[in-house]
């Protein structure tokens with residue numbers, strides 16, 4: 001797309017970022033980009049290499065640095081935006097070092113309103129079998145060192161977190177998965193650890209006592225940042241393995257997770273991953289057809305009403 005540039009064209013520091021196709025007063029917009037985006041996890045880069053029809057729109061400069069590149073995926077039912085959280089060629093950026101602020105800022109900046117996160121955590125609860133999909137409904141934050149807010153300055157960001165994930169998008173995910181006949185759990189509590197190391201058996205026992213079903217490293221601060229910018233965000237997880245200590249698993253050097261998952265389980269995970277494009281197409285159609293019924297776009301309303309912030313979200317972020 002001609003108005004997308006690979007990291008160029010933008011002011012390098014703190015500027016309100018690149019020209020976009022977003023609507024501007026008094027100016028006819030070019031081709032509008034979709035308002036629905038998917039942020040993919042550690043296997044996501046594979047979809048950038050397959051035959052899916054897509055266009056690389058490129059990285060975007062943001063006040064927080066460069067985002068991961070944005071792609072435009074075409075499908076028979078419509079198009080959606082896609083970003084691979086850990087890099088476009090492989091797992092090149094580990095979870096604690098992902099530039100979550102740049103990624104969320106970049107998506108907001110090009111007009112995205114709804115985000116689905118796609119990731120493969122481990123299961124703490126034995127009820128969640130390997131390869132199963134989970135529409136996460138709550139979260140425990142065990143991260144330690146990540147910049148977790150856009151509002152370091154200015155006294156903003158006192159935002160309620162119930163529901164944490166957009167109920168409208170979660171409902172659409174449920175409809176999409178039901179229509180496709182997928183096996184899924186409609187609820188699950190996700191605990192987000194710092195990483196990049198995996199958890200110890202005692203940590204997993206602790207998280208189990210907390211009520212966590214899944215353990216991963218990526219939803220925090222992503223969901224909280226999306227909420228700060230009043231975007232809808234929901235997480236679709238697929239269970240990749242059982243967390244440490246949930247069942248006996250011999251340490252096997254050199255294989256994925258050193259033996260935490262069996263070959264059969266790996267195949268089950270693979271089958272779920274292969275359904276990703278179908279699921280996201282279904283979501284593309286649903287997000288276009290069903291108007292939003294949620295309060296996500298009003299999360300900063302109190303600040304607006306008080307006159308603390310104006311309508312331009314870029315000005316909410318002080319440096």
Ligand SMILES: [Zn+2]
Pocket residue numbers: 166167168169231232233292293294295296297
């Ligand atoms: Zn919402």
